[in-house]
Amino acid sequence: MNITQAESRIMDALWSRQPLTVDEIMAEVAEPQGWGEATVKTLINRLLKRKAIRSDRIEGRARYAPVIQRADYVQAESQSLLNRLFDGQLTPLVAHFAQHRALSADEIKQLKTLIADLDDGG
Numbered sequence: 001m002n003i004t005q006a007e008s009r010i011m012d013a014l015w016s017r018q019p020l021t022v023d024e025i026m027a028e029v030a031e032p033q034g035w036g037e038a039t040v041k042t043l044i045n046r047l048l049k050r051k052a053i054r055s056d057r058i059e060g061r062a063r064y065a066p067v068i069q070r071a072d073y074v075q076a077e078s079q080s081l082l083n084r085l086f087d088g089q090l091t092p093l094v095a096h097f098a099q100h101r102a103l104s105a106d107e108i109k110q111l112k113t114l115i116a117d118l119d120d121g122g
Contacts, residue, residue: 001068001073006043013054025064026040048064
């Protein structure tokens with residue numbers, strides 16, 4: 001599912017706390033982004049059409065909740081990035097970041113632990 005960067009702000013709000021009304025979503029995303037109510041409603045409607053979120057009537061008000069889970073979205077987006085930029089290969093991605101961005105000692109330790117866990121069959 002293709003979710004734009006703007007739509008992902010709505011999804012983040014819903015993944016953090018759900019279900020939310022339009023007003024509650026507005027409070028979460030509108031001011032930091034400088035969006036008006038029409039923009040937020042447009043983004044909600046796009047997500048509804050794509051079935052990324054659902055609308056339920058609770059106490060007479062529409063409340064929105066995610067249909068897709070954050071972990072599933074992150075997995076799909078990560079794989080898409082890997083496929084587009086690195087021909088689906090993980091090693092060139094890690095090498096790219098290691099060469100173009102200073103890794104902290106903690107990041108290096110975490111990578112070594114991950115590799116050791118993978119070597120142990122974990």
